[in-house]
Amino acid sequence: MEKHLINIEGLSKRYPAQSGSADLTVFEDLNFGINKGEFVCIIGHSGCGKSTILNIIAGLDDASDGIVIMNGKEVVGPSLERGVVFQNYSLLPWLSTLKNITFAVQARWRNWTKDQVVEHSLKFLKLVGLEGVENRKPSQLSGGMRQRVSIARAFATQPQLLLLDEPFGALDALTRGVIQEELLKIWSETKQTVFMITHDVDEAILLSDRILLMTNGPHARIAESVKISIDRPRDRNTIIHDSAYYPIRNHLVEFLVSRSRELSGGESSKPLDTQESGAPLEVDPGAKNTEELEAEKNNVAVLVK
Amino acid sequence: MLKSLNVRSYVLSFVILVALLGLWELLNQPPETTEALTEYEILMGGADQEARVPPPSAVLKLAAEELGNPFYDAGPNDKGIGIQLGYSIYRVLAGYLLAALIAIPIGFVIGMSPLMNKALNPFIQVLRPISPLAWMPLALFIIKDSEASAIFVIFICSIWPMLVNTAFGVANVRNDWINVARTHELGRVRTAFTVILPAAAPTILTGMRISIGIAWLVIVAAEMLVGGTGIGYYVWNEWNNLDLSSVIFSIMMIGIVGMILDMVLSRATRLVEYNE
Numbered sequence: 001m002e003k004h005l006i007n008i009e010g011l012s013k014r015y016p017a018q019s020g021s022a023d024l025t026v027f028e029d030l031n032f033g034i035n036k037g038e039f040v041c042i043i044g045h046s047g048c049g050k051s052t053i054l055n056i057i058a059g060l061d062d063a064s065d066g067i068v069i070m071n072g073k074e075v076v077g078p079s080l081e082r083g084v085v086f087q088n089y090s091l092l093p094w095l096s097t098l099k100n101i102t103f104a105v106q107a108r109w110r111n112w113t114k115d116q117v118v119e120h121s122l123k124f125l126k127l128v129g130l131e132g133v134e135n136r137k138p139s140q141l142s143g144g145m146r147q148r149v150s151i152a153r154a155f156a157t158q159p160q161l162l163l164l165d166e167p168f169g170a171l172d173a174l175t176r177g178v179i180q181e182e183l184l185k186i187w188s189e190t191k192q193t194v195f196m197i198t199h200d201v202d203e204a205i206l207l208s209d210r211i212l213l214m215t216n217g218p219h220a221r222i223a224e225s226v227k228i229s230i231d232r233p234r235d236r237n238t239i240i241h242d243s244a245y246y247p248i249r250n251h252l253v254e255f256l257v258s259r260s261r262e263l264s265g266g267e268s269s270k271p272l273d274t275q276e277s278g279a280p281l282e283v284d285p286g287a288k289n290t291e292e293l294e295a296e297k298n299n300v301a302v303l304v305k
Numbered sequence: 306m307l308k309s310l311n312v313r314s315y316v317l318s319f320v321i322l323v324a325l326l327g328l329w330e331l332l333n334q335p336p337e338t339t340e341a342l343t344e345y346e347i348l349m350g351g352a353d354q355e356a357r358v359p360p361p362s363a364v365l366k367l368a369a370e371e372l373g374n375p376f377y378d379a380g381p382n383d384k385g386i387g388i389q390l391g392y393s394i395y396r397v398l399a400g401y402l403l404a405a406l407i408a409i410p411i412g413f414v415i416g417m418s419p420l421m422n423k424a425l426n427p428f429i430q431v432l433r434p435i436s437p438l439a440w441m442p443l444a445l446f447i448i449k450d451s452e453a454s455a456i457f458v459i460f461i462c463s464i465w466p467m468l469v470n471t472a473f474g475v476a477n478v479r480n481d482w483i484n485v486a487r488t489h490e491l492g493r494v495r496t497a498f499t500v501i502l503p504a505a506a507p508t509i510l511t512g513m514r515i516s517i518g519i520a521w522l523v524i525v526a527a528e529m530l531v532g533g534t535g536i537g538y539y540v541w542n543e544w545n546n547l548d549l550s551s552v553i554f555s556i557m558m559i560g561i562v563g564m565i566l567d568m569v570l571s572r573a574t575r576l577v578e579y580n581e
Contacts, residue, residue: 058488059487059488060484060487060488077487078484078487078488078490079488079490080488080489080490082488083488084484084488086481086484088481090481090482090484090485092482092485092500092503092504093579093580093581094503094504094506094577094579095503103489103499104489107489107490107491108489137579137580139579139580139581157489
């Protein structure tokens with residue numbers, strides 16, 4: 001088994017019982033790992049505890065059971081090694097755009113000079129396509145620009161793991177598409193490890209190496225780990241023509257529509273099929289069968305002729 | 306449109322002012338005397354014997370005189386309006402700044418620590434509704450100095466709005482911003498200064514603005530009690546002199562200084578305000 005950057009083992013979250021009802025178990029017994037350099041998305045319906053998982057990995061929330069291990073050490077409390085991009089941007093509104101970034105860079109490298117900090121910050125602002133707005137306050141930026149600042153802030157601190165909590169949830173479809181591509185670009189340049197929550201199936205396919213599928217809560221579980229076998233670099237316009245795209249998409253949609261409910265945990269539920277390690281079953285709906293591979297080869301041969 | 310709105314509002318204000326002053330002037334004319342006054346009546350002030358509020362013309366005449374030479378000092382009972390206001394402002398600022406020095410740090414602690422909040426809340430709730438002047442006898446007895454007692458009364462009345470607002474502002478800083486500080490591994494002190502203080506600053510400044518207003522209200526009453534100097538003493542002293550023109554003039558000055566103090570704090574609030 002390859003060594004993961006981060007391992008989640010037996011993670012559960014329960015809220016203590018209110019009078020007259022049982023404990024509320026949001027999710028239980030989650031096991032998965034993320035490799036270095038991997039882009040992993042997690043999809044599931046509202047209320048399955050996705051954000052809670054992300055907050056626990058970030059160290060902002062405590063698990064009821066189980067542990068998060070990063071680089072062989074248990075995660076206790078937040079750290080600069082795990083950068084977070086929040087859905088609502090969480091920029092500090094009294095600071096300018098540039099100050100919002102230098103704030104983070106300074107926290108990361110305390111002994112850097114002011115010039116170093118500013119130079120580094122500007123580099124990352126440029127990377128997300130924001131130039132000339134350094135001195136504007138977040139309230140003077142559009143939603144898309146604010147989220148870019150937030151992404152720049154997270155990438156600028158160069159954490160080992162980047163956690164994105166539905167970063168595009170509040171954006172319109174056009175802006176969303178543009179920033180997705182920017183995120184892909186930065187990710188391929190920086191080789192960051194990313195763990196991201198999303199509701200958007202197409203977004204998940206475009207961005208990730210693997211998608212974790214969560215069943216409905218309460219008693220949510222991770223049912224499958226879906227491999228996205230589509231070559232990179234990917235492009236928003238051409239990815240839908242990839243032969244693996246629709247098999248993967250149909251698999252995800254089918255899961256969200258029906259299986260996410262059927263597979264939901266609880267007292268009456270069946271145990272899930274898992275790997276030996278307890279990690280979710282790996283599936284690869286986009287894998288090409290031999291016939292298709294043959295056909296492709298022939299096509300190439302025809303073209304060459 | 307905006308400009309014309311401003312112009313129209315100025316014109317309307319001016320019309321209202323003239324109408325009010327005119328009404329006041331007309332209603333307070335000395336009664337016409339039909340017969341010649343007797344020698345006795347002239348000695349006793351004649352027609353002025355009948356009590357009446359001095360008309361605005363008399364007040365404005367006095368105001369021009371007083372403001373023409375605001376800082377003269379002709380003994381304990383005859384000082385210029387500038388000196389009297391100066392004493393009051395000094396007392397207000399001394400008590401107010403002392404209160405800020407104590408209220409803001411304690412408010413921070415209360416806002417950040419639910420334990421301290423619960424532990425200190427009963428004290429605040431009991432002490433806050435006490436009229437600041439009720440402390441005066443105790444202050445005079447313990448401090449044995451009327452000047453310092455007046456400052457203490459200002460201190461005790463301006464501490465509460467600042468304390469309560471600071472605690473409220475600090476406790477209600479958005480959790481997201483605290484999380485930003487946490488994920489960037491900022492310590493408690495750094496978080497307090499770089500995130501919580503700027504986030505709560507508008508609320509704190511609002512508390513400071515309420516406090517300065519209350520302090521200016523209270524100083525007049527406090528100075529009427531302790532006497533000696535200050536605008537409150539001046540008002541009461543002129544009442545004892547039956548110089549109503551001076552009383553009205555000083556009432557106006559109290560209003561104007563209060564407005565200036567409020568404006569300063571309102572400007573300061575604008576400096577720390579932010580849009581989300």
